[in-house]
Amino acid sequence: MKLFALLALPLLSLSVGALYNATVVYQSPDPLHLLFEDLVARASGHLLLTACNSSTLHSFDPSRSETGLTPIHTFPNCDGLMGIVEIEPDVFAVASGFIDLIAKRGANMTVWTVDLNPSHSAPLVRKVAVVPNCSILDGFSTIPGSPHLILAADPGEGVVWQINLVTGASRIAFDDPSMSVDGPPPALGVNGIHVRDGFLYYSNSDATTFSRIPVQLNANEDMVRAGNAAAQLMSTAQPAGFDHEYDGFDFDAEGRVWAATHTGAVTLITQRGDGSFEAEIVAGSLVGPSIIEEPSSAQFGRGSAKQAATLYVTTAAGQLLAVDTSAGAPGSTEKCHVKQPRCY
Numbered sequence: 464m465k466l467f468a469l470l471a472l473p474l475l476s477l478s479v480g481a482l483y484n485a486t487v488v489y490q491s492p493d494p495l496h497l498l499f500e501d502l503v504a505r506a507s508g509h510l511l512l513t514a515c516n517s518s519t520l521h522s523f524d525p526s527r528s529e530t531g532l533t534p535i536h537t538f539p540n541c542d543g544l545m546g547i548v549e550i551e552p553d554v555f556a557v558a559s560g561f562i563d564l565i566a567k568r569g570a571n572m573t574v575w576t577v578d579l580n581p582s583h584s585a586p587l588v589r590k591v592a593v594v595p596n597c598s599i600l601d602g603f604s605t606i607p608g609s610p611h612l613i614l615a616a617d618p619g620e621g622v623v624w625q626i627n628l629v630t631g632a633s634r635i636a637f638d639d640p641s642m643s644v645d646g647p648p649p650a651l652g653v654n655g656i657h658v659r660d661g662f663l664y665y666s667n668s669d670a671t672t673f674s675r676i677p678v679q680l681n682a683n684e685d686m687v688r689a690g691n692a693a694a695q696l697m698s699t700a701q702p703a704g705f706d707h708e709y710d711g712f713d714f715d716a717e718g719r720v721w722a723a724t725h726t727g728a729v730t731l732i733t734q735r736g737d738g739s740f741e742a743e744i745v746a747g748s749l750v751g752p753s754i755i756e757e758p759s760s761a762q763f764g765r766g767s768a769k770q771a772a773t774l775y776v777t778t779a780a781g782q783l784l785a786v787d788t789s790a791g792a793p794g795s796t797e798k799c800h801v802k803q804p805r806c807y
């Protein structure tokens with residue numbers, strides 16, 4: 464693990480709190496076996512799912528889970544899809560590429576926009592750009608107030624790109640030591656990212672860290688760190704040394720972070736009154752078998768109040784899980800099977 468400069472924080476701790484009930488609502492069957500990578504909830508409540516070994520974007524209706532997956536669009540010149548984010552109502556940006564599952568690197572990484580507004584009879588798909596010089600595009604984030612811009616994590620280079628969805632231009636927006644990758648492929652740095660309330664929040668896979676950095680949009684519409692602000696370490700996945708890594712994540716209404724955590728859990732990261740952060744496992748388990756197998760991302764549902772309190776988790780084992788966060792409940796202890804290959 465790389466050492467990097469951080470704001471000193473009084474306390475970093477991780478404990479196992481009350482477990483919320485996690486249930487598998489969809490399991491990708493063999494031989495299709497989708498290695499789910501990322502997801503986003505539409506206003507309708509339907510979920511859009513990407514898999515790093517499928518060029519097809521799929522939809523899932525949580526209110527009719529027996530229906531399974533519905534293909535939405537199949538992208539050309541790729542064999543996998545990575546990050547996805549909603550940039551305008553029912554318009555999404557998504558990454559495609561040829562994904563090497565062993566090296567965890569991509570080729571021909573391309574950003575698309577997919578407009579699912581019902582005014583079009585079919586999805587309106589536009590190629591934005593092949594992003595040159597990136598090694599793989601992973602987590603995507605909007606830039607609040609600038610729907611034509613996104614940020615994209617590049618865990619292979621350990622940097623965050625800014626991509627203009629209108630011009631296709633890209634630039635490295637963040638290259639902080641807390642994001643860096645500490646070895647050759649398949650090492651991974653910065654992975655899940657989200658901009659919220661003046662901070663860029665991000666996980667770093669191999670560093671096993673979750674951090675944030677104050678950011679702002681400058682006069683050139685470039686996302687930059689605010690002043691000389693330093694990265695703040697919020698949490699380190701524990702216990703260390705067992706491939707425990709933070710991955711994709713979402714915020715709840717209170718701004719708390721719910722992070723998919725390899726090998727089998729969801730971690731809730733909360734800021735205490737004194738400004739320090741506390742992390743607890745709230746679904747699944749990092750020790751022993753877990754119902755959640757290699758979680759890749761997590762997003763709250765949309766639509767009804769019940770959906771908004773349900774955290775959906777994708778996994779590299781082809782699972783989509785629903786975590787009911789409305790009430791603490793004894794965790795499920797279903798067995799897990801062999802480790803699956805995963806993209807990152």
Ligand SMILES: *[C@@H]1O[C@H](CO)[C@@H](O)[C@H](O)[C@H]1NC(C)=O
Pocket residue numbers: 484485486792793
């Ligand atoms: C967990 O959720 C499932 C599906 O909704 C339900 O059948 C089960 O009773 C719940 N378990 C607990 C302990 O609440």
Ligand SMILES: *[C@@H]1O[C@H](CO)[C@@H](O)[C@H](O)[C@H]1NC(C)=O
Pocket residue numbers: 494495496497498516517804
């Ligand atoms: C996805 O990867 C798994 C594991 O390597 C493989 O079994 C499966 O066939 C792949 N699915 C597709 C659609 O390529």
Ligand SMILES: *[C@@H]1O[C@H](CO)[C@@H](O)[C@H](O)[C@H]1NC(C)=O
Pocket residue numbers: 540570571
């Ligand atoms: C992938 O990118 C390389 C390098 O830019 C290019 O030569 C190749 O034609 C691309 N392949 C496809 C299938 O687009």
Ligand SMILES: *[C@@H]1O[C@H](CO)[C@@H](O)[C@H](O)[C@H]1NC(C)=O
Pocket residue numbers: 595596
């Ligand atoms: C890609 O990287 C090369 C070498 O660093 C650089 O010369 C080139 O300008 C970069 N291209 C883009 C589009 O950023």
